[in-house]
Amino acid sequence: MSGGTVDRARAMAAPLGRPALAAAAFVVLAAAFFAVIGRNPLSMIGVVLEAAAGDSYAIGESLVRATPILLCALATALPARVGLISVGAEGQFYAGAIAGTGTVLSMLPTPGWTMLPLMLVTGALGGMALSLLAGLLRTGLQVNETISTLLTNYVAALLVTWLVYGPWKSPASQGWPATVEFPAAAKLPALFDSRVHAGLLIGIALAVVLHLVLTRSRWGLVLDVLRSNPRAGLVAGLDFRRNALIVMALGGALAGLAGIAETASIQGRLQSDIAGGAGFSGFLVAWLARNHCLRIIPLSLLVGALLASGDGLQMFAQVPSSVTLVIQGLLFVAVLLVNGWLDRKRPG
Amino acid sequence: MHLQLRSIAKRFGAILAVDGVDLDVDGGEVLALLGENGAGKSTLMKLLYGVHRPDAGQVTIDGRATRIDSPRDAMASGIGMVFQQFSVIPALTVRENLALAHASTPWFTGRGARRATAGLAPLAAIAPDVPMDARVSSLSVGQMQLVELAKALQQDPRLLILDEPTAVLGDDEVRRLWSLIRGFATRGLAVVLITHKLADVAACADRVAVMRRGRVVASGAARDFDATRLLRTMVGERDLAAPSTAPLPADAPTRVWIRGLSARGPGSRIDGVDLRIARGEVLGIAGVSGHGQDVLADACAGVLSPDAGEVIVDGETLFAPRQRAPRAGRVAYIPEQPIRNAVAPDLPLALNLHLDRLHTLPAIPDRRRMEADARALLTRFDVRPADPTMAAGRLSGGNLQKLVAARELCGAPALVVASHPTMGLDLAASAFLYHQLFALAQAGSAVLWISEDLDDLLHHAHRIAVLHRGRIAGVVPADQRHRQTIGAWMTGHADAEAA
Structure with a gap:
């Protein structure tokens, strides 16, 4: 293949932008997948669209799924700004859920207006604590943060399971492992008469604020330097440890917030497996967005919609809902392909 | 070998790095390619070695127009290059590094790489004192460079490009490299020596070509260029007053x-x-x-x-x-x-x-x-x-x-x-x-x-x-x-x- 043709194709593709190209590649891949499993690609894509955004209920469910993914993606992107690779959003989500639930349970007989803010703050602190543990291990003992966050994910998830089977199990739930139902005072306000709660707005606002802070402020520059070359940062007198701990703490707080908001407003009680992979989807979204906080917003909504369409697929098209996991995988493959193609080091 | 470059040009964004260069290199001679930082010396040679592709111009080897799109093409055409940045793998031994680069090494060596003998000859010939089983990370910079050189020689090149090889070496190592370079030329290799040290020119160049802002501004037999002329050609008409320190007062606190x-x-x-x-x-x-x-x-x-x-x-x-x-x-x-x-x-x-x-x-x-x-x-x-x-x-x-x-x-x-x-x-x-x-x-x-x-x-x-x-x-x-x-x-x- 001649280099000229590729260059010309690339030049023509540039104005379309990465998102459009990636979307096109994704549709092609998804269609191919449906063809392979013996379904009509067009009607299946129709079903996916219908189930993700066909009516106000579908849109609502998509936004519900997107909310924790958005916060968890921010929780991943923030440590990445100093070059730390945290895969701990899932565990921090659970840690936040535990801490916030603890607050709610301790205040239970008489819930007042203070319950909601206290629950959110302690939830954030819970996520922060777990994330700081990994941060301290990294800055103090050089323990790889990717491994430690991966492992603490299991600890936090199992801790939830133990709590809901044991000390926090509701006597009224007749054997079902869950805490008591949260009171209305612990729920975030709902939006547009749906299950979507204010956590979505909080997440979007935080993404915008973080974007401005990271790209406009002096602190953002400090983080950039530490990511680009920690040694040069040290020579310039910048404090890697302090900044690493700050971003780990803030990231953990965001995932913790996602955890307690999901527990209180969507599940209504603490039970096992409530994260449903939101932490990991968040990691992938952050990675797709290249840790760019604004790009995280649409990508979270897209991934949330895809995941939400799983139920629809199961109901209307009689395919296993796990098909959506394949579709989610294909989305990442599509973005990878397009990025790889556009970024390929030009030979010269 | 006779290598001919004609009207070679390369642009990076707004910068014309190489601007219509003509250059000839013959077997058996050492060409010193001189110029200031950013004059385009390294870029020109990377174009020849297929690291970058020229926007315009022609490369002719022994009378045949040759297209070089990658280092692999360059090697196939008999061109070898030693870069400023080393490509040896520090965690492996010298022997393993050489075996890795050698064409006859099978894709799976198992533990065999530790005993490999393929590709060791060039290093043994130029530097018998480099320990074959030492990790590259334990070698001095000069020794690492010799390993790089041996890797390039494994391909049996007819043209060897060395990018500022003396910049990182101590006095003794520089002298050894000079004599190696002279030896290559005696054996009929063409050598291009990228440098900005006048001592390199005096010690081993037959011809010089001086680049400034992407162009070859002068070339000729090395003996026709004394230090003053080289300097003038390299820097143009800018002032080159020698820097000096002021005398220190005896009572300076x-x-x-x-x-x-x-x-x-x-x-x-x-x-x-x-x-x-x-x-x-x-x-x-x-x-x-x-x-x-x-x-x-x-x-x-x-x-x-x-x-x-x-x-x-x-x-x-x-x-x-x-x-x-x-x-x-x-x-x-x-x-x-x-x-x-x-x-x-x-x-x-x-x-x-x-x-x-x-x-x-x-x-x-x-x-x-x-x-x-x-x-x-x-x-x-x-x-x-x-x-x-x-x-x-x-x-x-x-x-x-x-x-x-x-x-x-x-x-x-x-x-x-x-x-x-x-x-x-x-x-x-x-x-x-x-x-x-x-x-x-x-x-x-x-x-x-x-x-x-x-x-x-x-x-x-x-x-x-x-x-x-x-x-x-x-x-x-x-x-x-x-x-x-x-x-x-x-x-x-x-x-x-x-x-």
């Missing part, structure tokens, strides 16, 4: 006291270093590399916390165990290997020029102002291209060095720590940097200048201290008469002074 400083770094250490540097003084640190120079520099700049002792500047202790004052504005530091130690490679030049004073910026920095400040500095220190939004990693080695110098030498620091500040710089840029450094001294700074170039130190420093095994072996005024003494201290013969 002490400005910096490095007091009993002990510190440990990876691989080396310093032990009880005690030095006083007067206001306006340039104190040279001589020594064989690896005797604690990097630790001394880091500790004096407050990057490495000392185990004992202190650095006292203007009567105030700046750095001591568990004490570290910010160095910005008071201590300027040009560390060795700027790409590793002093710049953030994927960030813009403007930010890199503010790296040491980030904390003095407002909470929301004004980018346009940062870029305007940066542009002025880039122009003043002749960093090319002077584009404040460009990523630092895209600068050539010499321009990176200038970038760091621009940042560190633009203020009025009390202490300047400069570690090999002219490494990788051409003559004009070195002269300019020395001018800046010595102007700071004249304005009252104390300068601690670490170098392996004893000639430079003797020429420009006021006094020279010799570092040996992390201790100061002695301090003498910088005077040719003390050359023997300094040499003896450097090699650990402390008693030679008496002799």
Whole structure:
């Protein structure tokens, strides 16, 4: 293949932008997948669209799924700004859920207006604590943060399971492992008469604020330097440890917030497996967005919609809902392909 | 072999790196390709080796038009290249590195690579003293380069390109390389030697070609170019006044006291270093590399916390165990290997020029102002291209060095720590940097200048201290008469002074 043709194709593709190209590649891949499993690609894509955004209920469910993914993606992107690779959003989500639930349970007989803010703050602190543990291990003992966050994910998830089977199990739930139902005072306000709660707005606002802070402020520059070359940062007198701990703490707080908001407003009680992979989807979204906080917003909504369409697929098209996991995988493959193609080091 | 380049051109963005170059190379001759940093020498040779593809022009080998799209094509055409940045794998042994690069090595060697004999012949021929089973990470820079050279020779090239091979070598290693290069030419190889050292030309070039701003501005037999003519051709009509230090008044007060400083770094250490540097003084640190120079520099700049002792500047202790004052504005530091130690490679030049004073910026920095400040500095220190939004990693080695110098030498620091500040710089840029450094001294700074170039130190420093095994072996005024003494201290013969 001649280099000229590729260059010309690339030049023509540039104005379309990465998102459009990636979307096109994704549709092609998804269609191919449906063809392979013996379904009509067009009607299946129709079903996916219908189930993700066909009516106000579908849109609502998509936004519900997107909310924790958005916060968890921010929780991943923030440590990445100093070059730390945290895969701990899932565990921090659970840690936040535990801490916030603890607050709610301790205040239970008489819930007042203070319950909601206290629950959110302690939830954030819970996520922060777990994330700081990994941060301290990294800055103090050089323990790889990717491994430690991966492992603490299991600890936090199992801790939830133990709590809901044991000390926090509701006597009224007749054997079902869950805490008591949260009171209305612990729920975030709902939006547009749906299950979507204010956590979505909080997440979007935080993404915008973080974007401005990271790209406009002096602190953002400090983080950039530490990511680009920690040694040069040290020579310039910048404090890697302090900044690493700050971003780990803030990231953990965001995932913790996602955890307690999901527990209180969507599940209504603490039970096992409530994260449903939101932490990991968040990691992938952050990675797709290249840790760019604004790009995280649409990508979270897209991934949330895809995941939400799983139920629809199961109901209307009689395919296993796990098909959506394949579709989610294909989305990442599509973005990878397009990025790889556009970024390929030009030979010269 | 006869190689012909005609009208070769290459543009990177707005910069015309190579601008219509014609060049001929013949078997059996050494062509020295000279030019300042960023003149286009390396780019031209990377075009020939297939690392980049030319936008225009033609390559002809032995009369046949040849298209070189990749290093693989270049090797197939009989072209080998040794880059400035080594490609040997430090964690493997010499033998394994050579086996990896050798074409006859099977794709799966199992544990066989440890015993591989393929591809060892070139190294055995040029440097029988390099231990085959030592890890590459344990070799000296000179030995690593010989391994690189052996890798290139495995392909049995007819044209060998060496990119500034002498820049990183000590005196003995340079002499050995020169004789190797002459040997290659005698055997009929064509050799292109990219350099900006005039000594390389005198020692082994048959022909020279001088590049300036992407063009070959002069070429001819090496004997027709004396040092003055070469210099003129390389730098054009700019002024090349030799830099000099002002004489130091006898009563100059002490400005910096490095007091009993002990510190440990990876691989080396310093032990009880005690030095006083007067206001306006340039104190040279001589020594064989690896005797604690990097630790001394880091500790004096407050990057490495000392185990004992202190650095006292203007009567105030700046750095001591568990004490570290910010160095910005008071201590300027040009560390060795700027790409590793002093710049953030994927960030813009403007930010890199503010790296040491980030904390003095407002909470929301004004980018346009940062870029305007940066542009002025880039122009003043002749960093090319002077584009404040460009990523630092895209600068050539010499321009990176200038970038760091621009940042560190633009203020009025009390202490300047400069570690090999002219490494990788051409003559004009070195002269300019020395001018800046010595102007700071004249304005009252104390300068601690670490170098392996004893000639430079003797020429420009006021006094020279010799570092040996992390201790100061002695301090003498910088005077040719003390050359023997300094040499003896450097090699650990402390008693030679008496002799």
